[in-house]
Amino acid sequence: xxxxxxxxxxxxPGSSIKRFPVPDDKVGWGQKWPQYDPVSYTAPEVLKKPxxxxxxxxxSFSPKFNAVDGAxxxxxxxxxxxxENGKPLNPLGRTGLTxxxxxxxxxPNHAADPIVTRWKVDKSGAKIIHSxxxxxxxxxxxxxxxxxxxxxxxxxxxxxxxQVSVTLQREFxxxxxxxxxxxxxxxxxxxxxxxxxxxxxxxxVYKGYVDDPRNTDNAWMETIAANFHNEAGDSVSRLPLxxxxxxxxxxxxxxxxxxxxxxSHSHFLQLVAKERKAHW
Ligand code: RP5
Ligand code: MG
Ligand code: MG
Numbered sequence: 001x002x003x004x005x006x007x008x009x010x011x012x013p014g015s016s017i018k019r020f021p022v023p024d025d026k027v028g029w030g031q032k033w034p035q036y037d038p039v040s041y042t043a044p045e046v047l048k049k050p051x052x053x054x055x056x057x058x059x060s061f062s063p064k065f066n067a068v069d070g071a072x073x074x075x076x077x078x079x080x081x082x083x084e085n086g087k088p089l090n091p092l093g094r095t096g097l098t099x100x101x102x103x104x105x106x107x108p109n110h111a112a113d114p115i116v117t118r119w120k121v122d123k124s125g126a127k128i129i130h131s132x133x134x135x136x137x138x139x140x141x142x143x144x145x146x147x148x149x150x151x152x153x154x155x156x157x158x159x160x161x162x163q164v165s166v167t168l169q170r171e172f173x174x175x176x177x178x179x180x181x182x183x184x185x186x187x188x189x190x191x192x193x194x195x196x197x198x199x200x201x202x203x204x205v206y207k208g209y210v211d212d213p214r215n216t217d218n219a220w221m222e223t224i225a226a227n228f229h230n231e232a233g234d235s236v237s238r239l240p241l242x243x244x245x246x247x248x249x250x251x252x253x254x255x256x257x258x259x260x261x262x263x264s265h266s267h268f269l270q271l272v273a274k275e276r277k278a279h280w
Pocket of ligand 1: 111112113152153154155156157210212221222223246263
């Protein structure tokens with residue numbers, strides 16, 4: 001496994017908190033490091049006990065780690081994680097910060113990332129071939145996150161008890177189609193079209209840890225990323241893209257290695273490009 005990098009970003013997102021600097025060779029918990037003195041931080045909005053967050057670990061709250069705990073899945077795609085003094089340990093190692101930061105759950109926080117793609121075509125509908133790689137170019141629906149301004153896949157958290165297939169379609173609808181604010185007259189028609197796009201399982205691109213800047217020593221992101229590809233491009237191109245919820249902007253973006261994306265999202269797109277024999 002490549003050591004996480006964004007999970008060690010110097011400044012913790014949405015705060016003025018600085019992480020304890022962790023050099024590459026001290027990331028793994030197996031490396032003895034008595035001087036390690038991480039900063040403890042849990043964001044005020046998480047401590048307010050919203051529905052999506054756990055309470056603080058203590059006598060009245062002892063979740064079942066490494067298990068499906070009621071409706072909350074606390075299992076990790078990375079295998080069994082260690083729990084020390086009642087707190088789960090990040091399977092990828094140190095992040096320079098303890099507590100939950102902005103994340104609601106102790107341990108894994110499960111998300112889903114829908115990657116909706118089409119081929120880039122010219123006016124006559126022919127695929128555009130990249131001059132260097134000589135491969136056709138894929139495009140995906142990208143959103144600009146309101147929290148950090150970075151471009152990203154329109155993904156989101158799996159609600160307690162929710163099927164991942166439902167999360168994929170729901171988050172795409174909320175962030176890329178603004179489904180929460182679509183006028184009632186158009187709602188049914190848009191819902192019908194998205195449901196058709198998401199009716200196939202999609203191609204499962206990735207399942208596991210996400211190198212997310214919000215990760216901490218005790219809370220981290222994991223995801224299932226799935227690709228929904230429209231070979232003809234006609235039906236996805238008719239989807240009315242409107243940014244909603246935690247997305248500030250939405251548009252079709254060419255898939256290529258130089259485009260900077262949030263967390264590990266660029267890696268997921270690389271896997272899509274490889275699978276579809278597209279330019280990267
Ligand atoms: C990333 O955070 C995941 O890959 C997913 O895209 C996203 C989920 O968090 P929110 O968009 O709900 O903030 O780690
Ligand atoms: Mg969302
Ligand atoms: Mg989101």
